Amino acid sequence: MEIIDFHAHIYPEKIAENAVKGIGSFYSIKIDCSGTAQDLINKGEESGVNRFLVQSVATVPHQVKSINKFIADECEKHKSFIGFGTLHPELEAPQEDIEEIISYGLHGIKLHPDTQHFNMDDPKMFPIYDMIQGRLPVLMHCGDYRYTYSHPKRLKRVLENFPKLTVIAAHFGGWSLWDLALEYLLDMNCYVDTSSSVMFLGKTRAKELIRLYGADRVVFGTDYPMWSARESIDEILSLGLNDDELEKIFAGNALRIIGER
Ligand SMILES: [Zn+2]
Structure with a gap:
């Protein structure tokens, strides 16, 4: 079975250790992965992952160009990588970075939105959504009980305003806000990913959410380096989904999002 990890973060070797420490303290968890491209590949391949969506988030606008170059270089080196770029709400000329x-x-x-400090539905983001809708899908971090930047109600407003925008709403549409996410997003046109969620939801609720959204809308992701491929794959396999659902979640939907199916 083909398995695509559609939510992985990677960092350049020289900053990976500090970046991973930063995420660990942001989410108060102990992280065992190193955050480098090679570690992602090693842990993924030994667990059966064939391809990886890799990305890194610019927390200030001047990082955007160097991060996009880094992700592009890593995709050049590793053919199993599917790269997603970064943008920032304070960019002076976002169209240049989108074209790049x-x-x-x-x-x-x-x-x-939580680490880039913007409300997802802030009108200052609308020109960016307008420029990318129909051209590039967005993997959107969603939900955190500590902030409202990425609240699912904000995503609903974005989706209503940009019907051609393809959004993968990470963490079942709202980390730690799973019931609210369902309320706001169930009838909307968006995907959700499974990353950093099943361990908090429990198996029964995770399976219910997958069936409610429908397997056509659910994409597998690890949120590496937070979690390794092995534990994330085993979680999904333990839910008792059928083969058709597993194929869509592990690969089919991801391939459709990137236009390969
Ligand atoms: Zn992420």
Whole structure:
């Protein structure tokens, strides 16, 4: 079975250790992965992952160009990588970075409202959504009980305003806000990913959410380096889904999002 990890973060070797420490303290968890491209590949391949969506988030605008170059270089080196670029709400000329992301052959954009400190539905983001809708899918961090930047109600407003925008709403549409996410997003046109969620939801609720959203809308992701491929794959396999559902979640939907199916 083909397995695509559609939510992985990677960092350049020289900053990986500090970056991983930063995420660990942001989410108060102990992280065992190193955050480098090679570690992602090693842990993924030994667990049966064939391809990886890789991305990194710019927390200030001046990081955008160097991160997009880094992701493009890693995709050049590792053919199993599907790169997503980064943008930032304070960019002076986002269209230049969007064109650069496309010229690098990257497949989409990752946005993280909580660490980039913007409300997902802030009108200052609307020109960016308008420029990328129909061109690049967005992997959107969603939900955190500590903030409202990425609240699912904000995503609903974005989706209503940009019907051609393809969004993968990470963490079942709202980390730690799973019931609210279902309420706001069930009838909307978006995907959700499984990353950093099943261990908190429990198996029964995770399976219910997959069936409620429908396997056509659910994409597998690890949130590496937070979690390794092995534990994340085993979680999904333990839910008792059928083969058709597993194929869509592990590969089919991801391939459709990046236009390979
Ligand atoms: Zn993420």
